[in-house]
């Protein structure tokens with residue numbers, strides 16, 4: 071029997087684990103991939119207070135080491151099913167069944183799909199959802215990136231340092247990200263911003279060879295030769311397994327109060343999966359700390 075089980079070893083889950091251990095609780099953390107979550111896909115982070123800049127991997131490693139030092143048990147297992155309505159919560163992973171008196175959900179979000187022809191067919195053969203992970207496969211080649219927010223801007227900058235040319239395709243007429251990032255992208259000579267345009271098809275034989283683009287103002291369709299396309303059009307949560315127990319909003323995010331409490335006693339939520347206005351490292355950490363402290367208070371009762 072564990073005091074707390076945390077689902078997800080991203081920055082929210084690891085912070086929750088550190089705070090829970092420091093409150094004297096036994097803590098088990100599951101992650102289906104690797105610790106660090108989205109952090110490991112962030113190249114350079116420039117808005118994390120205390121550091122002028124730090125790589126996502128370094129920050130993730132620091133937080134992981136801190137959690138291990140506190141005695142947190144982190145296991146690479148995929149949580150497949152949960153039963154949360156009784157005081158003793160049951161968690162089923164791909165390996166085993168576990169019990170805990172409190173649960174913190176910190177499972178983050180997934181990249182949103184473009185849902186155009188060719189996307190699934192060429193996934194891993196020119197279609198990617200992570201420039202920092204896959205950008206180097208396209209060294210000195212021409213690529214496209216779809217999106218208009220911070221992630222697509224950060225990834226455009228990363229790709230511009232690796233690839234010959236980057237076409238940033240955005241359906242609107244004004245980029246949505248932070249102005250510092252927009253300026254930085256605009257200053258890159260090998261980044262071409264294509265406004266008011268969508269990708270109607272991703273084409274190729276074995277690998278991606280070109281895209282079919284459609285200008286939304288003129289309806290003109292045309293070909294863009296690229297070896298790869300990066301899709302950065304936002305994120306969506308995957309909270310279907312919690313739905314029978316937990317209140318979830320229309321966009322799929324878990325509803326909680328300021329104390330990160332869900333509608334179920336003993337179940338807390340932290341990080342990007344939570345319904346909130348700003349999804350960043352500092353807010354994920356803040357949620358993790360709050361959720362852990364509230365879990366400790368709940369268990370004390």
Ligand SMILES: Cc1cc2nc3c(=O)[nH]c(=O)nc-3n(C[C@H](O)[C@H](O)[C@H](O)COP(=O)(O)OP(=O)(O)OC[C@H]3O[C@@H](n4cnc5c(N)ncnc54)[C@H](O)[C@@H]3O)c2cc1C
Pocket residue numbers: 077078079080081082083100101102103104105106107108109111112113114115116117118147148149150176177178179221224225340341342343349350351352354
């Ligand atoms: C490219 C990029 C750049 C970014 N740059 C910045 C930046 O500069 N500054 C900033 O503040 N923020 C940045 N962000 C946002 C920031 O990284 C996130 O807000 C933050 O990392 C969210 O942390 P999290 O712990 O909530 O979720 P995540 O990091 O998504 O972690 C969730 C974890 O849960 C695991 N998981 C999911 N489902 C299960 C399951 N069923 N079983 C077990 N484990 C599961 C996942 O594998 C994952 O490891 C960036 C994000 C991206 C993608």
